[in-house]
Amino acid sequence: MIFNKEESFILVSQEEISIENFLQNLENEYAKLKNDNLVIDLLGFSKLTPYNVISFLEIAKKYKKNGQSFVLVSNKVSYDDVPDEINLVPTIKEARDIVEMEEIERDLGL
Template sequence: MIFTKEGSLIIVSQEKNSIERFLENLENEYAKFKNDNLVLDLLSFSELTPYNVISFLEIARKHKKNGKSFVLVSDQVSYDDVPEEINLVPSLQEARDVVEMEEIERDLGL
């Protein structure tokens, strides 16, 4: 796993592993970044399915309950194919924008 910290945001990416292994590693390392906003870069996974994205639902719920943003980045799956609880965007810049908007909403108490 590759971790890139940008302020209160951590971008997590993976090379040469399966999506299942990526999720397993994320769950094992979760305590290290539970207090940061998370962006999971799934762009390197060429055969991603809606089912793969939905497998992140439990950790997304837990992270949002913690008051932090959780955003997945993939251009392989449409956001229409996953539950509303999962923030799914096609680019890293859009993920940064979502995190910024959610930070503003939390600051305003919305």
């Protein structure tokens, strides 16, 4: 996994591994990353399904419960095909916007 620290989040991208291994590696790194907003770049996965995205649901819930943003980036799956608890956007720019909006909401106590 590749970690790039940006201003308000950590961008996590993958190397040549399966989505299942990527998710397992992410779970293994949770203790180190739980206090940061995460944007997960799934653009490199050529065969991504709604089921693959839904497999991130539990970790997405952990981040939300911990008061952090968790955003998946993929243009292969529609946000209509995944639960509302998962933030799914088609571009990194939109992921930045989601993180910023959620930070503002948390600052305002919403």
